[in-house]
Amino acid sequence: MKRSGMPHPDPAAFIQANLPISPVPSIPEILLHIAGLRSGLWRLAGSEEGDPAPYWAYPWAGGVVLARHLLECPEVVAGRRILDLGAGSGLVAIAAAKAGAVAVMAVDVDANAIAAIGLNAAVNGVSIVAVAADIIDEPPPEELDLLVVGDLFYDPSLASRVMAFLRRCQAAGIEVLIGDPERAHLPHGELTRIATHGVADFGAGSADKAVQAGVFSLSGIADDATKPEGPAATA
Numbered sequence: 001m002k003r004s005g006m007p008h009p010d011p012a013a014f015i016q017a018n019l020p021i022s023p024v025p026s027i028p029e030i031l032l033h034i035a036g037l038r039s040g041l042w043r044l045a046g047s048e049e050g051d052p053a054p055y056w057a058y059p060w061a062g063g064v065v066l067a068r069h070l071l072e073c074p075e076v077v078a079g080r081r082i083l084d085l086g087a088g089s090g091l092v093a094i095a096a097a098k099a100g101a102v103a104v105m106a107v108d109v110d111a112n113a114i115a116a117i118g119l120n121a122a123v124n125g126v127s128i129v130a131v132a133a134d135i136i137d138e139p140p141p142e143e144l145d146l147l148v149v150g151d152l153f154y155d156p157s158l159a160s161r162v163m164a165f166l167r168r169c170q171a172a173g174i175e176v177l178i179g180d181p182e183r184a185h186l187p188h189g190e191l192t193r194i195a196t197h198g199v200a201d202f203g204a205g206s207a208d209k210a211v212q213a214g215v216f217s218l219s220g221i222a223d224d225a226t227k228p229e230g231p232a233a234t235a
């Protein structure tokens with residue numbers, strides 16, 4: 001944890017100096033600033049108990065599987081307006097932009113994540129609007145076609161709030177896609193599996209260890225972009 005009274009470094013400058021640019025495991029065509037053992041992330045940590053953990057500094061399986069799915073099925077996002085909720089590093093937002101989305105917004109509660117998203121978007125040559133906000137208790141965003149959500153089902157309280165928001169978005173006509181390695185609080189009974197891929201996951205303890213992660217839609221959504229998986233959709 002950051003010690004009280006220590007100066008807070010500029011997030012963008014710190015990330016550029018301490019988090020090297022590396023290919024994402026399982027998605028080498030996307031580059032991110034990724035933390036290593038000597039990155040000293042504690043220097044960016046807030047001094048308050050409620051300050052967010054630096055999830056943005058690593059690629060997690062839910063985001064990786066969503067990004068891979070969008071790159072392999074660009075018709076899901078091509079020409080559409082996309083919002084990446086809990087965007088972290090911006091991995092999924094970057095994949096959406098690369099796959100042909102007409103507009104991409106990335107939202108995260110952590111201001112350090114917003115700095116990382118700006119840098120990562122630039123490294124990958126894409127344009128993303130990054131916003132620091134907690135929107136999951138708000139009405140559905142306007143002028144949005146698709147909401148993508150990776151790795152937000154690790155906590156029961158957060159999972160409940162996220163699902164309520166996703167249902168409001170669905171009722172407003174916004175399509176929802178979820179990426180998750182089937183963590184404990186993923187509401188399987190409310191989801192339809194679209195695809196499964198073996199991807200690297202920082203949460204598994206090693207970037208070299210693959211886990212089976214899924215891409216899901218909310219039950220009740222059915223269109224050509226979200227057909228149940230067949231043999232060709234599983235890797």
